[in-house]
Amino acid sequence: METKIFQVEELKEAAGLLRQGELIAFPTETVYGLGADALLPEAVKKVFAVKGRPSDNPLIVHIANFSMTEKFVENYHPLTEKIVEAFWPGPLTLIFPIKKGSLSPVVTGGLSTAAFRMPDNKKTLTLIEETGDPLVGPSANTSGKPSPTTASHVYHDLKGRIAGILDDGATQIGVESTVLDLSGEVPTILRPGAVTKELLEDTLGIEVPLDKHLVKESETPKAPGMKYKHYSPDTPVLMVKSNDWAKALAWAVAENKSYGLLATPKIAEQYASTTRFVFADDSIEAATRGLFSGLRALDEGESVDLIFAEVFPEDHLGLAYMNRLKKAAAQKYFEV
Structure with a gap:
């Protein structure tokens, strides 16, 4: 067709x-x-x-x-x-x-x-x-x-x-x-x-609760995007907290793992990587707009062993960004 x-x-x-x-x-x-x-x-x-x-x-x-x-x-x-x-x-x-x-x-x-x-x-x-x-x-x-x-x-x-x-x-x-x-x-x-x-x-003018229930593979979701893992590239994704970037990159070098960065200009300027997707600016709006494009670009471009992705506070639009990123990373953060 x-x-x-x-x-x-x-x-x-x-x-x-x-x-x-x-x-x-x-x-x-x-x-x-x-x-x-x-x-x-x-x-x-x-x-x-x-x-x-x-x-x-x-x-x-x-x-x-x-x-x-x-x-x-x-x-x-x-x-x-x-x-x-x-x-x-x-x-x-x-x-x-x-x-x-x-x-x-x-x-x-x-x-x-x-x-x-x-x-x-x-x-x-x-x-x-x-x-x-x-x-x-x-x-x-x-x-x-x-x-x-x-x-x-x-x-x-x-x-x-x-x-x-x-x-x-x-x-x-x-x-x-x-x-x-x-x-x-x-x-x-x-x-x-x-x-x-x-x-x-x-x-x-009322409290609107957020249902944080994540649906298992055997359950029928009431809405799309409620599975534990979703929005995922083939390349493994690890979320990196703001104070862990140096440790994450040092660990990758020690383990002989190639990596790509998915980050704001503020982070990308501090930590060198030949493979990167940098959001248009440091705002949560730019990060949200670029999240899926960045995951795709790093997954489909130069081969890397993993993607390190920047996290944001989980409030306002950051809640939507982190909801997708957590599922793309199968809930996994970089941990020492």
């Missing part, structure tokens, strides 16, 4: 292919998604097959406007309107209880809930409108590997296996959306993202 790169003037053609059950990757402000018509179970099954994704892992349903949820949602949490007005379109996924039979179990992972998101990308919102149905949209990459933040990442992983990619350059945020569970009484974060715990609490 030829994988076509679609431009904005070719949206109708891409939408036509989606209606025929083909797969089209699409851009969002977070990462690129692998699109299939959410109402065509056989097309959705292709998503799992192409990604190599476990079939019990539920998919996020991408919509172009709030009214598209009404066909599926059984009842809305009392805070839904306030949340939607504040954060949609944007990097926030909401989980609702759904009407029985309204979505295929292939989409929901067999759960009585489903996840919905309105991405903040005009090209993709138009693509959904042109298709006429919501689109499932897990990250457009091989399952378990770093998520794609450019069309070229998608092409690298899925060329010849999907019909096309809607290109809109690099994503702005770089990690997947926050997932907020609204199927119970208390809104609960299942996956941190750019809509932070602090931002939700400021907007809603």
Whole structure:
């Protein structure tokens, strides 16, 4: 199969292919998604097959406007309107209880809930409108590997296996959306993202708990990205705390291990390495935007035995960054 790169003037053609059950990757402000018509179970099954994704892992349903949820949602949490007005379109996924039979179990992972998101990308919102149905949209990459933040990442992983990619350059945020569970009484974060715990609490005026439960391989997750290990390159990753860089690099030299650095300019300037991916600046925003690109670049470039990655405080956006990095590193820090 030829994988076509679609431009904005070719949206109708891409939408036509989606209606025929083909797969089209699409851009969002977070990462690129692998699109299939959410109402065509056989097309959705292709998503799992192409990604190599476990079939019990539920998919996020991408919509172009709030009214598209009404066909599926059984009842809305009392805070839904306030949340939607504040954060949609944007990097926030909401989980609702759904009407029985309204979505295929292939989409929901067999759960009585489903996840919905309105991405903040005009090209993709138009693509959904042109298709006429919501689109499932897990990250457009091989399952378990770093998520794609450019069309070229998608092409690298899925060329010849999907019909096309809607290109809109690099994503702005770089990690997947926050997932907020609204199927119970208390809104609960299942996956941190750019809509932070602090931002939700400021907007809603209530405490919003973070579910820190990590799902084992034998469990069915309620939202994507809840496994212990995820977003992982083939090269082992070790997280390095700020005071451990000198010891980590000395250990690698003593063990005759080649390494790459994934770090801010502040760290990269202090510790030499011929193989490195340096974030655009020292901010958590730059680190989050560059995390998946950096993991991919170090994994696919010059061969190294391991990747040393910089850590950040686990608050605000740093919580989302560390959530992904911990899973990419299988929870492992460098330890003396």
